[in-house]
Amino acid sequence: MSTEEVSQYLQWKKDVAGHDYAAASSYLSIRFGQPRADEIAAQLRKLPVITRRANDILRATGRDPLPLSDPGVLKDLKKLLSGQKLSPILLAEADIADGYHRLSLAYALDPYGLVPLKLGTPASDLP
Numbered sequence: 001m002s003t004e005e006v007s008q009y010l011q012w013k014k015d016v017a018g019h020d021y022a023a024a025s026s027y028l029s030i031r032f033g034q035p036r037a038d039e040i041a042a043q044l045r046k047l048p049v050i051t052r053r054a055n056d057i058l059r060a061t062g063r064d065p066l067p068l069s070d071p072g073v074l075k076d077l078k079k080l081l082s083g084q085k086l087s088p089i090l091l092a093e094a095d096i097a098d099g100y101h102r103l104s105l106a107y108a109l110d111p112y113g114l115v116p117l118k119l120g121t122p123a124s125d126l127p
Contacts, residue, residue, distance in 0.1 A: 009080040010109050012116045014049070017087040021045055024090045024097035031093070040092045044118045049088050051114040054107040057089075061096050065104040072101035073108070080105070092120030 021041045028037035058065055066073050076086060086106075089099025096103060097120070106115050 010106060010113065011085040013085045013087050016090060016118060020087050020090060020098045024092065028092065028097055040120055044090050044092060044120050047118045047120065049116045049118055051116050053112050054103060054115050055111045057103060057115060058107060061094060063096060065107040066101060068108050070101065070104065073105050076101050076105045088116035088118060090118050
């Protein structure tokens, strides 16, 4: 099956899964401490889902996509192939707070495809 054929399976949920905020907070707590991570996760919950191109998200965050052979990327590919939709990703503090595997899969299938996300603001912009 070609990448183009697989990309037709790339389907997204309308909103972020609840457990993804906890995962984002867990990751961000390593960078900023738990109180600040919880604050950022709470802010992300309030934001609307928007879209950006997969390649632009990776460039802006300074990340390289994970390979299709990565276990997390493969897990998300299996979800897609079984008809499940993926949760939008969470970006905060110019980093991928949650959804790196999903973004990497989206990039592998269509680097210029739109990826739904919630985009948090830098810490200096928060009250």
